[in-house]
Structures are given as structure tokens and as C-alpha cells.
Amino acid sequence: MEQHSGHALVHRDDEASKIGMWLFIFTELLLFGGLFVVYAVYRHLNPVAFHLAAEELDVTVGTINTVILLVSSMTIAMATSSIKLGNKRLTLLLLSITMILAIIFMVNKYFEWGGKISHGIYPNSQTLLDLSQGDVLFFGLYYAMTGLHALHIIVGLVIIAVMFFKVWNGSINNDYNVQLENSGLYWHLVDLIWIFLFPLFYLIT
Amino acid sequence: MEPNYLEYKGKYKGIFAWIFSTDHKRIGLLYLYAVGAFFCVGALLGLLMKLELIAPDKTIMEAQVYNSVFTLHGITMIFLVVIPGLPAVFGNFLLPIMIGAKDVAFPKLNLLSWWVYVFGALLALSSQFMGSGPPDTGWTFYAPYSFQTQSNVLPAVMGAFVLGFSSILTGLNFIVTMHRMRAPGMGWFRMPLFPWTLYATAWIQLLATPIVGITLLMIVAERTLGIGFFDPAKGGDPILYQHLFWIYSHPAVYIMILPAMGAISEILPTFSKKPIFGYKALVFSSLAIALVGYFVWGHHMFTAGMSGTALYAFSFLTFLVAIPSAIKVFNWVSTLYKASIDMQTPFYWATSFIFVFMIGGFSGLVLGALATNVHVHDTAFVVAHFHFIVFGGVGYAFFGAIHYWFPKIWGRMYDVKWANFGWLTFFIGYLALYGPMFYLGLVGMPRRYFDYLPEYHGPNILSSLGAIVMIGGLAIIITNLIISSRRGETAKANPWGGSTLEWTVPSPPPLENFEEIPVVDKNPYEYK
Ligand SMILES: [Cu+2]
Numbered sequence: 067m068e069q070h071s072g073h074a075l076v077h078r079d080d081e082a083s084k085i086g087m088w089l090f091i092f093t094e095l096l097l098f099g100g101l102f103v104v105y106a107v108y109r110h111l112n113p114v115a116f117h118l119a120a121e122e123l124d125v126t127v128g129t130i131n132t133v134i135l136l137v138s139s140m141t142i143a144m145a146t147s148s149i150k151l152g153n154k155r156l157t158l159l160l161l162s163i164t165m166i167l168a169i170i171f172m173v174n175k176y177f178e179w180g181g182k183i184s185h186g187i188y189p190n191s192q193t194l195l196d197l198s199q200g201d202v203l204f205f206g207l208y209y210a211m212t213g214l215h216a217l218h219i220i221v222g223l224v225i226i227a228v229m230f231f232k233v234w235n236g237s238i239n240n241d242y243n244v245q246l247e248n249s250g251l252y253w254h255l256v257d258l259i260w261i262f263l264f265p266l267f268y269l270i271t
Numbered sequence: 272m273e274p275n276y277l278e279y280k281g282k283y284k285g286i287f288a289w290i291f292s293t294d295h296k297r298i299g300l301l302y303l304y305a306v307g308a309f310f311c312v313g314a315l316l317g318l319l320m321k322l323e324l325i326a327p328d329k330t331i332m333e334a335q336v337y338n339s340v341f342t343l344h345g346i347t348m349i350f351l352v353v354i355p356g357l358p359a360v361f362g363n364f365l366l367p368i369m370i371g372a373k374d375v376a377f378p379k380l381n382l383l384s385w386w387v388y389v390f391g392a393l394l395a396l397s398s399q400f401m402g403s404g405p406p407d408t409g410w411t412f413y414a415p416y417s418f419q420t421q422s423n424v425l426p427a428v429m430g431a432f433v434l435g436f437s438s439i440l441t442g443l444n445f446i447v448t449m450h451r452m453r454a455p456g457m458g459w460f461r462m463p464l465f466p467w468t469l470y471a472t473a474w475i476q477l478l479a480t481p482i483v484g485i486t487l488l489m490i491v492a493e494r495t496l497g498i499g500f501f502d503p504a505k506g507g508d509p510i511l512y513q514h515l516f517w518i519y520s521h522p523a524v525y526i527m528i529l530p531a532m533g534a535i536s537e538i539l540p541t542f543s544k545k546p547i548f549g550y551k552a553l554v555f556s557s558l559a560i561a562l563v564g565y566f567v568w569g570h571h572m573f574t575a576g577m578s579g580t581a582l583y584a585f586s587f588l589t590f591l592v593a594i595p596s597a598i599k600v601f602n603w604v605s606t607l608y609k610a611s612i613d614m615q616t617p618f619y620w621a622t623s624f625i626f627v628f629m630i631g632g633f634s635g636l637v638l639g640a641l642a643t644n645v646h647v648h649d650t651a652f653v654v655a656h657f658h659f660i661v662f663g664g665v666g667y668a669f670f671g672a673i674h675y676w677f678p679k680i681w682g683r684m685y686d687v688k689w690a691n692f693g694w695l696t697f698f699i700g701y702l703a704l705y706g707p708m709f710y711l712g713l714v715g716m717p718r719r720y721f722d723y724l725p726e727y728h729g730p731n732i733l734s735s736l737g738a739i740v741m742i743g744g745l746a747i748i749i750t751n752l753i754i755s756s757r758r759g760e761t762a763k764a765n766p767w768g769g770s771t772l773e774w775t776v777p778s779p780p781p782l783e784n785f786e787e788i789p790v791v792d793k794n795p796y797e798y799k
Contacts, residue, residue: 082376082451089443093481100485190497199506206498
């Protein structure tokens with residue numbers, strides 16, 4: 067009776083963990099959904115300004131970042147498969163690649179934002195306010211949506227780092243790996259949201 | 272025998288044995304104490320407003336103070352009390368026991384939800400004490416005022432965001448718990464109705480809360496960065512804010528009321544000694560309310576500026592959502608028909624719930640109709656209506672629930688005479704407080720004003736006196752419950768003759784609820 071520590075329940079249910087993660091992913095999609103609604107409304111109201119403002123963004127950088135995220139989604143999926151096969155070294159390698167790709171994404175983002183800011187284009191800046199209202203809204207949405215997305219990349223990076231550590235010390239292994247799988251799901255979500263942001267800001271001009 | 276959950280000693284001692292406990296029952300009580308404390312604060316703020324309104328002109332506070340008082344009253348009552356009220360308190364305590372499980376699916380996440388709740392609450396309340404004066408926007412944080420006012424809106428908005436997180440995590444936990452942990456034999460349609468309403472609620476928590484989360488973040492971005500989404504000077508649209516806000520905040524009403532309906536559906540059959548009438552209709556009406564309730568938010572904005580088509584659609588859908596609510600009332604009343612009724616305190620609360628809920632519901636139709644809405648929009652009528660639903664509905668169900676499950680939670684009985692006397696005082700005060708506000712709204716008294724024309728004086732006196740009586744009733748009820756939880760007579764495992772699983776375990780329940788997971792071979796409401 068007294069063997070339980072603080073609480074009795076030692077209860078493992080991987081299926082439950084996965085359902086929980088999927089539900090959490092719904093909430094994340096809806097969180098971004100609010101911003102997508104705002105984007106849709108203001109694009110509808112300012113079609114010309116949104117068209118012209120989108121041409122200000124660098125499609126090359128956007129494309130590179132898209133490829134980076136897609137590849138990182140692949141590497142984390144491969145990491146999940148390889149831990150299930152019990153290949154710890156390969157898992158650690160794949161997780162490292164995923165983290166490096168995420169960091170490269172952030173570095174690109176840094177230079178992209180930095181470039182815009184050095185041109186005086188950031189929320190509430192005089193340069194931006196001198197442009198049309200459509201521009202103000204477009205760049206407002208650009209910073210809000212890619213910013214919130216970048217925040218998710220950072221959170222994902224921390225999570226993957228924790229997973230790396232747990233694989234390394236063996237607490238995630240070929241028998242118990244639902245945490246890594248869920249982290250992969252989260253990372254795919256971050257990837258998926260970018261797949262929507264990329265055309266909305268860079269491609270539709 | 273296992274020690275019961277109140278006496279169990281784990282790793283930690285004293286208060287730490289509670290605030291670090293992952294036991295769903297202790298977490299439920301943690302929520303109860305926090306919600307109870309905030310409720311008392313919110314109720315006293317309400318009393319202060321009513322005292323201000325006892326006579327025209329300034330009575331006890333300045334207009335600006337009045338603005339911050341109704342803002343704090345709203346934030347406290349909505350975000351800290353009513354939204355977590357039934358799901359987080361009774362849901363946590365009872366859901367696992369009622370479905371025959373030892374805990375929720377994610378006990379640690381459950382504890383985290385409580386901590387996030389406390390953190391969010393402190394953040395929201397800190398707006399009162401720091402910076403440039405308490406917020407004065409009302410709990411709705413309408414743009415553009417919410418980013419133009421000099422008052423300290425930021426922590427309140429951030430607090431509401433954090434509280435949303437807590438609400439989402441609780442909902443997520445409950446959905447997974449119900450999918451994965453029902454006892455063997457408990458198919459979906461053998462699940463009691465309170466868990467069913469928690470299930471519908473949890474989906475709303477999950478699917479609606481993120482929208483208000485991002486909306487509040489946009490207000491934060493508006494205040495800190497001047498991003499312009501809701502600022503007409505920069506091309507933004509304040510009405511878009513209202514849409515986004517109500518996309519969450521109307522369904523939030525159902526987060527509040529659905530579990531309340533669930534509690535009533537537990538109390539009525541027990542004291543009628545008769546299976547609930549129309550079990551499946553009650554289940555599906557809960558799901559229908561959750562679904563349709565998602566598409567009616569525009570009825571808060573009939574005078575804000577929308578296309579005619581949108582007005583008709585929102586009005587029609589609002590009328591539609593009244594149908595499942597009416598089905599519930601019909602089924603509750605039918606449950607009482609030819610029953611051998613046992614008149615006990617929870618039963619008084621449940622029947623008075625039906626009474627005030629119907630007044631709230633019918634007045635909601637007055638507001639859902641386009642023509643009458645324009646007349647009573649932003650008047651005391653609206654305040655009366657939503658207090659009849661949110662306080663009349665959720666409040667009565669909460670008190671009904673606590674008087675119903677009290678012996679289970681503390682293993683003791685309360686003093687029935689004082690409990691009944693408290694209920695009667697509260698009920699009379701309540702009707703005197705909110706009843707006149709319907710009339711005041713119809714004759715044109717606006718809401719959220721600290722002053723009014725002399726011709727509104729009479730009904731306002733009655734309303735304020737009602738507030739005093741009602742607070743007196745509350746004091747009796749709460750004092751009785753607190754004293755009884757320490758010194759009441761020992762309660763049996765099943766004092767009311769209930770037939771759901773929580774009555775099969777000892778009072779208070781042992782740490783793990785069940786020594787052996789029960790096998791369910793009957794429907795939830797069968798009485799011998
Ligand atoms: Cu509504």
C-alpha cells in the first residue's frame with residue numbers, strides 16, 4: 067500500500083498520450099487559425115496593397131526555409147523510426163540534424179527580419195505608417211504570424227533537445243518512445259503551419 | 272483498507288501534500304478553494320456596485336472607480352470562477368470516480384493546469400495593484416478602447432490568456448480520460464450525464480479557447496507594438512475584434528452552463544428515485560448545444576454593424592440553440608412526474624435552477640430577436656439576462672452540486688436546516704436583485720453606468736436590497752458548509768440512495784477510488 071510515491075497511479079497508456087497530442091495540435095491550429103482569419107479579412111479588404119507588399123519579400127529565402135523545414139520534418143520522422151528499431155546512435159544523429167536545420171531556419175529568419183527592420187519596416191515605424199493602410203496590415207500580419215511561428219520553432223528546438231538528452235540517457239528507447247513520437251508530431255505541425263505561411267506571404271502576389 | 276484521500280500521507284508534508292498532489296480529488300479541492308475565494312471577492316464587488324446604485328448620483332464611489340469595479344467583477348467571475356467552476360472543481364473530483372477510473376489520464380498535467388490557473392489568476396489580479404490604475408474596459412476588452420486607455424490592461428489580458436491555457440489542458444485531459452479509461456462494461460451510453468456534459472464542454476474548451484487566446488495576444492501586440500489590427504487609424508477593424516472575441520466567448524457560456532446542466536441531471540433522478548427521463552435526448556442535446564453554440568456569436572453584435580444576411584443568420588441560429596436547452600428542461604420536469612420525491616437541499620437547488628434558468632432562457636430569446644434586441648441592447652435587461660443564466664444557471668447548479676456531493680467529498684453531513692434556510696434567503700434575495708433589472712432595462716436604464724435618472728430609483732432600491740439579502744444568504748450557506756466540513760456528522764457511503772459509481776465507494780473515497788476497477792453491467796440511473 068505504501069509503495070506509491072505521492073500518488074498511486076503508475077499508468078502507462080501510449081495511445082492516450084498520442085490522442086492527447088493530437089488534441090493539443092488542434093488547439094495550435096486554431097490558435098493560428100485566428101490569425102489566418104484576420105489575414106483573410108484584410109487581404110480581402112486591401113487586395114492591391116497586399117499584392118504589392120508581398121513582392122517586397124524575398125522568395126529565395128522563403129523557399130530555402132521551406133526546404134529546410136521539410137527536410138527537418140523528414141529527419142525527425144526517421145529518428146522516431148530508428149529508435150523503434152533500437153538504433154540509438156542513428157537516432158541521436160538524426161535529432162542533431164533536425165536541430166541544426168531548425169537553427170539554420172532561425173538564422174535565415176534573423177537576417178530576413180533584420181533586413182526589413184533596417185529599412186525601417188516594423189510595426190508602428192514611421193516608414194511603415196507613411197505607406198498605405200494595406201501595407202501596415204500586411205507587415206503587421208507578417209511580423210505577427212512569422213513571429214508566432216518562430217516562437218514555435220524555438221519551443222520545438224527546446225523539446226527536441228530534451229528528447230536528444232532522453233535518448234542519450236536511455237529513458238527513451240525502443241520500448242518506450244511515445245514522447246519522441248509526440249515531439250515529431252509537434253514538429254510536423256510547426257512545419258505544416260509554415261507550409262501555409264510561405265505561399266500566403268511570399269508566393270501569392 | 273486504503274487510507275482515504277484526505278488523510279493519505281505521501282512524499283510531501285503539510286500544504287505541499289496538497290499543492291504538489293497529482294490526485295484528482297485533491298486537485299478538485301484545490302480548485303474549489305481557489306474558485307471559492309475568488310467568488311467571494313467577485314460577489315463583494317457586485318455588492319459594492321449595487322450599493323452605488325441604491326441612489327442616483329455618487330453614493331459610495333466615483334465613476335472611474337465604478338468602471339474598474341465592474342471590470343474586475345467581470346474578469347473575476349467569468350475567467351476565475353464560472354469557467355473553471357464546475358468542470359475543474361466537480362469534474363476533477365468526480366469524473367474519474369463516475370466512470371470507474373483511478374485518476375484522470377494525465378495526472379501531472381492536471382496538477383500543472385491548477386498551477387497555470389493560479390499563475391494566470393495572480394497575473395490578472397496584479398493589474399489592480401501595479402502600473403497606471405486598474406483596468407476599466409469591462410471584461411470584454413473591446414477595441415479600440417482596450418489599447419487606448421491609460422489603465423493597466425496588459426496584465427489582465429495576459430492573465431486571461433494564461434487562464435485559457437489552463438482551461439484547454441483540463442479539457443484535453445478529460446477527453447482523453449473518457450476515451451481511454453471508462454470501466455469495463457461502461458459503453459458511451461452507460462456513462463452518467465455529468466461526465467457526458469463534461470465531454471461536450473471539453474470539446475468547446477479545446478476548440479474555442481485558442482481563438483480568444485490569439486485575440487488577446489493581438490490586443491497585447493496592439494498595446495505594446497501598435498501593430499494596427501484593430502486600430503481604424505491604421506486600417507484595422509474594431510468590429511473584427513468583436514467577432515473574434517465572441518467566437519470564443521459565446522461558446523464559453525456553454526462551457527459554463529453545460530456541466531451545470533449535467534449536475535442537475537445527476538441530482539434530479541437521485542431525489543426522484545426514478546431513472547432520468549430521456550437519457551439519450553439529454554446526451555444529444557448536450558452535443559447539439561456544443562455544436563450549434565459555436566455559430567451564434569453574432570448575437571452579441573446586432574447593433575455593431577453587420578450585413579442583414581448575417582443578422583438573420585445569427586438570429587435564426589440563436590433561436591435554434593434554444594431547442595436543445597428546452598429539451599433538457601422538458602426532460603428534467605418529466606423526470607419529476609409521478610416520482611417519489613425526497614425533498615432535500617440539493618433538490619431545492621435543482622428545482623430553483625430550472626425556474627431561474629427558464630427565465631434566463633426566455634429573456635435570451637428577447638435578445639436573440641433582432642427587433643427587440645435593438646431596444647434593450649446595452650441596458651440593464653442584458654445584465655439581468657446573463658446573470659439569470661450564468662449566476663442563476665451555473666451558480667445554482669454549483670450550490671446544488673456542492674450540497675449533493677458534500678458527504679462524498681468530506682465524509683460528513685452539513686446542517687440541513689441551515690442549508691435550507693440559506694437557500695431560501697439566497698433565492699429571495701436573488702429574485703429581488705435581478706428581477707427589477709429586467710424592468711429597468713426595458714424602460715431604458717443603460718448598463719455599466721454608475722448613475723441614473725431619478726425615475727429609475729424605485730426598482731434600483733429593491734434591487735440593491737435584494738443584493739444585501741442575497742449576500743446574507745451566501746454567508747449562511749458558505750459558513751454552514753465550512754463548519755460542517757470539519758464538524759458535521761459522519762456521512763454514509765450513499766446517503767441519498769444515488770445509483771452512479773461515486774456512491775459505491777466509501778465517503779471520503781480512498782486514495783485510488785476503487786480497490787478493484789468495477790465492471791459496469793447496468794445503465795447509470797436504475798433505482799430499486
Ligand atoms: Cu452569446
